[in-house]
Amino acid sequence: MNVITDNLDLFFQGFLKTLGICIICLIGALILGTVIAGFRVSPVAPLRGVGTTYVNLVRNCPLTVVLFFIAFGLPEIGINQSYYVFGCAALIVYTAAFVCEALRSGINAIPAGQAEAARAIGLTFTQNLGSIILPQAFRTAIPPVGSVIIAMFKNSAILGAFGVSGDLLGNAILLTSSRGQDPTAVYLGIGFFFLLITIPAGLILQYLERKAVILR
Amino acid sequence: MTAENVAPGDDSATPKSVNEPGDQAALVRLTGVNKHFGALHVLRDINLTVTAGEVVVVIGPSGSGKSTLCRTINRLETIDAGTIELDGRPLPEEGKALANLRSDVGMVFQSFNLFAHKTVLENVTLGPIKVRKARKADAEQQALALLERVGVATQKDKYPAQLSGGQQQRVAIARALAMKPKVMLFDEPTSALDPEMINEVLDVMTSLAKEGMTMVVVTHEMGFARRAADRVVFMADGQIVEQAPPSTFFTSPSSDRARDFLSKILTH
Numbered sequence: 069m070n071v072i073t074d075n076l077d078l079f080f081q082g083f084l085k086t087l088g089i090c091i092i093c094l095i096g097a098l099i100l101g102t103v104i105a106g107f108r109v110s111p112v113a114p115l116r117g118v119g120t121t122y123v124n125l126v127r128n129c130p131l132t133v134v135l136f137f138i139a140f141g142l143p144e145i146g147i148n149q150s151y152y153v154f155g156c157a158a159l160i161v162y163t164a165a166f167v168c169e170a171l172r173s174g175i176n177a178i179p180a181g182q183a184e185a186a187r188a189i190g191l192t193f194t195q196n197l198g199s200i201i202l203p204q205a206f207r208t209a210i211p212p213v214g215s216v217i218i219a220m221f222k223n224s225a226i227l228g229a230f231g232v233s234g235d236l237l238g239n240a241i242l243l244t245s246s247r248g249q250d251p252t253a254v255y256l257g258i259g260f261f262f263l264l265i266t267i268p269a270g271l272i273l274q275y276l277e278r279k280a281v282i283l284r
Numbered sequence: 285m286t287a288e289n290v291a292p293g294d295d296s297a298t299p300k301s302v303n304e305p306g307d308q309a310a311l312v313r314l315t316g317v318n319k320h321f322g323a324l325h326v327l328r329d330i331n332l333t334v335t336a337g338e339v340v341v342v343i344g345p346s347g348s349g350k351s352t353l354c355r356t357i358n359r360l361e362t363i364d365a366g367t368i369e370l371d372g373r374p375l376p377e378e379g380k381a382l383a384n385l386r387s388d389v390g391m392v393f394q395s396f397n398l399f400a401h402k403t404v405l406e407n408v409t410l411g412p413i414k415v416r417k418a419r420k421a422d423a424e425q426q427a428l429a430l431l432e433r434v435g436v437a438t439q440k441d442k443y444p445a446q447l448s449g450g451q452q453q454r455v456a457i458a459r460a461l462a463m464k465p466k467v468m469l470f471d472e473p474t475s476a477l478d479p480e481m482i483n484e485v486l487d488v489m490t491s492l493a494k495e496g497m498t499m500v501v502v503t504h505e506m507g508f509a510r511r512a513a514d515r516v517v518f519m520a521d522g523q524i525v526e527q528a529p530p531s532t533f534f535t536s537p538s539s540d541r542a543r544d545f546l547s548k549i550l551t552h
């Protein structure tokens with residue numbers, strides 16, 4: 069167990085870096101997922117097509133494939149970034165497809181009369197989406213979106229495995245491979261620090277869910 | 285007002301010439317309107333003109349197309365053939381222009397459809413702020429006055445689900461009025477209400493009618509039709525079968541369908 073106490077700084081730095089990745093990807097995936105969901109319910113058919121294609125392509129590919137596609141495909145067309153940026157981009161692109169579908173389930177749960185009443189007072193589609201549909205969809209979709217986000221937090225470990233250094237998993241690999249530490253203890257520690265992210269996230273979600281209930 | 289209905293069953297009829305001269309006050313004009321839901325022909329050659337300040341009550345058996353008619357006027361339902369004009373202008377197909385037009389047409393639904401995540405006050409101020417770009421303080425002041433007028437000002441900070449049906453419907457009327465509409469559409473505004481709440485809503489509607497609001501009202505409330513309507517439009521099977529002032533319509537309807545319908549609803 070002193071593997072953990074001896075390397076507490078490494079664990080702690082890894083924790084901070086992973087937390088940073090989680091927060092960036094949380095924001096990115098929520099924004100991108102919301103935009104794609106907007107596409108999917110848009111009255112404009114080509115936008116719907118883009119949304120549907122995106123979801124079907126991305127959701128049905130393994131995360132690793134998305135990651136490799138971005139990290140090795142984009143440099144081919146002249147876009148060069150660090151593994152860190154590519155890794156975050158892949159996680160965002162991948163998770164956004166799931167956020168989109170979770171949100172869409174929330175949108176479908178809203179009674180049709182809500183959007184109709186909004187149209188009847190003269191809101192444009194975008195205003196309707198922004199003022200009526202999405203605020204209600206977010207509230208009803210907190211549990212499914214939350215599951216997607218927590219899954220993403222855990223998926224963030226793939227960045228370390230992929231070669232991004234300094235995050236929790238990257239440091240675990242450093243400790244076990246280069247420094248020959250006992251993997252059982254190291255991964256016990258890594259697991260603990262992941263729980264330090266996911267369990268509070270779950271609690272925050274429960275709180276939001278309680279607060280956001282819409283009376284009908 | 286004379287009945288201007290076209291012979292039944294003539295689906296292929298092309299729309300008639302739209303602008304009859306000397307009829308400037310026509311606020312809503314439907315000409316040769318046809319609509320299908322799949323194989324179902326829900327609106328058959330509808331010709332209907334509503335002049336400014338007029339109160340038109342639409343009645344008819346269930347499934348006759350009353351709601352659909354009402355909803356085509358602000359293009360919540362599209363039509364297959366014919367033209368619909370508001371204040372002399374054809375309804376835009378979509379986009380910003382359509383949104384703009386809708387802001388001039390107030391609509392009150394059977395199921396209220398108040399925005400569930402917004403307070404009563406926010407429900408009424410949303411349109412003026414988002415669509416009319418009114419300042420929040422001005423919109424709130426106007427909203428309070430309207431809520432006062434429909435008798436629910438004390439509920440302004442509650443959410444719709446915390447209100448009774450009658451209160452919700454009065455808020456919905458205030459929400460529509462906040463847009464200063466040229467015409468108000470009501471689709472069975474009291475049908476979802478408990479009996480003791482029907483009158484509080486009808487009273488608000490009656491006073492609106494007295495103040496000169498142009499209204500198209502789908503309702504089964506014959507008392508309201510007698511009291512407030514300038515004209516009753518009777519629909520059956522997607523057609524306007526007959527239209528007449530309420531006094532004429534209720535005492536001596538000219539069609540068998542209307543007589544039959546009236547005998548059913550007035551006896552119980």
Ligand SMILES: Nc1ncnc2c1ncn2[C@@H]1O[C@H](COP(=O)(O)OP(=O)(O)OP(=O)(O)O)[C@@H](O)[C@H]1O
Pocket residue numbers: 321324326344345346347348349350351352353
């Ligand atoms: N969205 C829709 N899709 C398919 N059919 C529809 C749709 N809306 C209405 N209909 C059908 O069109 C016909 C006319 O409906 P509409 O709601 O206009 O009748 P209504 O006169 O308002 O009847 P009610 O008094 O029951 O409200 C009905 O047969 C109905 O089942």
Ligand SMILES: [Mg+2]
Pocket residue numbers: 350351352471472
């Ligand atoms: Mg109806």
